[in-house]
Amino acid sequence: MNQPLFISTTETVDPVFIFIFGASIVLFLAIAATMVFFVVRYRRSRAPEPTSAVASNIGLEIVWTALPTLLVLTMFWYGWQGYLGLRTVPEGALEVTATARMWSWNFTYTDGRNSAKLYVPVGKPVQVNLVSTDVIHGFFIPAFRVKRDIVPGMKNQVWFVADRPGSYDLFCSSYCGTGHSSMVTTVEALPAKQFEEWLEHGGGGEEAAKLDGRKLAQEKGCLGCHSLDGSPGVGPSFKGLMGQKVTVVSGGGTREIIVDEAYLRKSITDPHADIVKGFQPIMPTLSDLSPQQVEALVEFIEGVK
Amino acid sequence: MDEQQHTIVSYGTLTAAWIALLFLTALTVGITRLDLGGYKVLGALTIACLKGGVVIAFFMQMRYEGRLLRWLLFVALVTLAIFIGITFFDVLYR
């Protein structure tokens, strides 16, 4: 195989860190040491009167203006070069689309496959196209030193390459509301072979042919707001929802209803029709849900006892 | 201290400035009725700056002020220009 020439993002950024940290530590220690030395040497008990009244020294001033200037310009240039490395996507990168919504991730691969975790092959650069359906989110993988905001209406992208198989944290870095800190998932780097397999068979039956409501709820982000264990979240918990009596606000008035299938269906397809009392009308309308998927979700919610 | 003298700007000077302003207004309206493409913005803004200059110099009496105020005004305008200018490094090249 003809390997494209590229350096991984981690290898691009780390030397810049080392350089700036190194220079900073040296400078800092020098300043702190000089300061402490002066304080000790010229403390009043030892030096009751000042022994010099020099108030300036042009030579010194020039030196300590010029040297930092050179130093910071080097830092700037080095940092900029590294940034260019992060921005230049190697040719032949695998494209994945990351869709962020409050407060969940969904990754779409070229063949239309979806997943809630980001699966990537080891050793092959991946370009992630970033799409937001609501507010600004941030795509952040510390292990690969990459981050990019996901701004609605903008086409942002990042690239990275995993050089070892493993599971790496993926965070939402840009504050996006209540569930911000739960917008966490992982990058699963699989050896190339295994990745191909996953793409074809959904990673060995993990993705069943039949629509799995729970998995769907996970993928579509329902579980970002609705818990399964009765604990309160941004939205009402799914636990024991079916058959419950709830108070909803619709069109200004409140009324009580018993949750049934029709109500669940309506809540999912038209979330703003009835707002459960005590909650904000923030549930997104997921227009990309197929009728089958809605049914699967309803069935799943019914089953959460 | 300094700059305490008060200049009296004559009615004539003010009226002349006003006539110049009306003339420039007519000019802007005139040229923007023509089809000049992108130069329209440039032309209209140039005239607007001229008009602004007249207002500042005569109505606001900057012509008769000392150096300090002129400098400060210059600083303020440059600041605004820079704010807009640097933002365009993003707007133009995105």
Add this chain to the structure above:
Amino acid sequence: MTHPVHKDDFGAKLGMWLFLFTELLLFGGLFLLYAAYLHRYPREFAAAGKELDWMLGTANTVILLTSSLCAAMSVTAVQRGDNRRALGLLGGTILCAAGFLAIKYVEWGAKFGHGIYPGSERLRGGAPGESVFFSLYFMTTGIHGLHVLIGGGLLAWIATRVRAGRVAAGNHVLLENGALYWHLVDLVWIFIFPLYYLVL
């Protein structure tokens, strides 16, 4: 308290100018947005700009220029000790301010009548740049209109002082500062006018 009457006309004027700088930058923020969005939506801006009535805009420009002339002349009048004329001129300025606002009212009314106002159905449905243009238009002229209102009120208050003789030759920095504020309102309009009514 017993502050000795410490009079520093130049200091007062300096303070006023500094305040005017802040006003300049306040509108500067709006012009910044205008510039950026004009660059992005030249065509939509052009189309939307055509819906503004340039004749009303021109009329308002002339009115404001005239009001500024009156304000500037009233300073001259006071300096020459002619407080009565100064009062008349200030009256002229305030009258112009009222006329300006009346025309603005008509203009805005017409826009509202066509279903054009921030967040209106029509703008929500229209081209993206259109909504941006009109929102900017309403914000800019709205804030400017507020300044006209404040400036008019300020000058009216100063007029009462002129009338009471508290502002007179040699002691007229208050009037000068009021006039400066008014000229700033004019200055801002000088830029609003071509950008919104004419350029496109």
Add this chain to the structure above:
Amino acid sequence: MTVSDHPRGGFWSDTGRSGLGSWIFSTDHKRIGLLYLFATFGFFLVGVVLGLLLKFELMTPGRTIMGAEAYNAVFTVHGVTMIFLFILPGFPGAFGNLVMPIQVGARDVAFPRLNLLSWWLYMGGALIVLTSLFTGNGPPDTGWTFYVPFSARTGTNVSLAVFGVFIIGFSAILTGLNFITTIHRLRAEGMTWGRLTLFTWSLYATAWVQILATPILAITLVLIMAERMLGTGLFDPGRGGDPLMYQHLFWIYSHPAVYIMILPAMGAISDIIPVFSRKPVFGYKMIAFSSIAIAAAGSLVWGHHMFTSGMSDRAVLVFSFLTFIVAIPSAIKVFNWVSTLYKGSISLEAPMLFALSFIILFSIGGLTGLILGAAATDVHVHDTQFVVGHFHYVMFGGTGFAFFAAMHYWLPKFFGRRYREKPAVIAWALMFIGFNILYFTMKVLGMKGMPRRYYDYLPEFATLNLVSTIGSWILAVGLVIMLVNLIRGLLRGEPFEGNPWGGATLEWSIPTPPPTENFAREPVVTHGPYDFTAMKE
């Protein structure tokens, strides 16, 4: 309190009036300065308690004491309080008002009534901000940056909070124009520009930033309110708006604002260090000039907050470059301060300890700023705890510690009583240690990838967060000791007269506490601010 047997006279008593009215309607710059001091410091305590709550929540992963919604509200209110209610108005409002007019040899600021209006506007705005916490749909939860589109759509009480901040902006503008006019017009005879104190120079630079940057904040906030209440859609991507334009406008103000925070602090440090070294400050001109340079260059770098936002790469290049340029005048200042110590006669009293630790903490904060300024490294640490560490070092370690230094240095002058030295030193030591434990760990956490504004975190971050939380408690103990000592000292401490530190600037030449109009007759200045030999003769 036994004030009667107390020699405190001066502006405390010679106004003729008494009671609350004599304070909140006073146009005396010293009274207004103290009003600012009490108000800003009060809000600082509110913010500090909120900060403590944040750290408490982060002590363990998952929910510790509050849920996500509460946490988001708390860090927003913490940020807004600290920035808009404490640190921005704090230094100019309190110490600028207290000492600057005396330092230039004036009886008061140029527009005393406007000065009072500033304080009222500030209090009004602050009360509106506080009201927003208890009304509507609960406290704002947007972060102090109010980023759209989130801030345009969240149901919480953002509009009111934003309105309060808008009012506070006016107060800052009025203070700024007042100070500039004062410095230009009211300098005493002989007080040339070259004899101004460095604190005055720094306030001059600050005032320019206040005047030229604050209006941009004002318009930005108006636009947010319009976005929420009128549906203007100027930043709504669905209708052609661009969220990044909001970020530009916000940072055009808010980056220069960080120099509003640090410049007066640097000025105070430049005044304190020479006094406690008995030596003229090293490189007066360079320090004065670098204040202006920081203000000027600092106005051009706002885009470094947007490196990952999707702004054009060319803009990243420009903003990163300019950001490094600002570091140079800061470096000059640090080198000059340290050189001032050389061959001096250094006395380590409380103000000096705070001043020296300012240099250390500000350097750490500033040097981590370089990591943020370099485009490649910022990508990794942006929006992580590293940034949180950076700005607490510069804001709390920098401005905060300088504020404490100024309190120990100047307040005895105005209260006419002294605090006790030993508890002050103990408090300083505890705070210095606690501070570093608290915030250094945050930087490490950020390097490891823990994002900011996270109320919950992965188990791998648990140990460091626990350490950091413990640091916050040490800091808290130090702070409480410092406060108790200061308050006790200033109210009932030993009275004193004269010039305890041997300062050569004008404020030390007038009676303690200063009389209402400062100078019995207008002073004639014959020597520079740090000319200690001239003073002795």
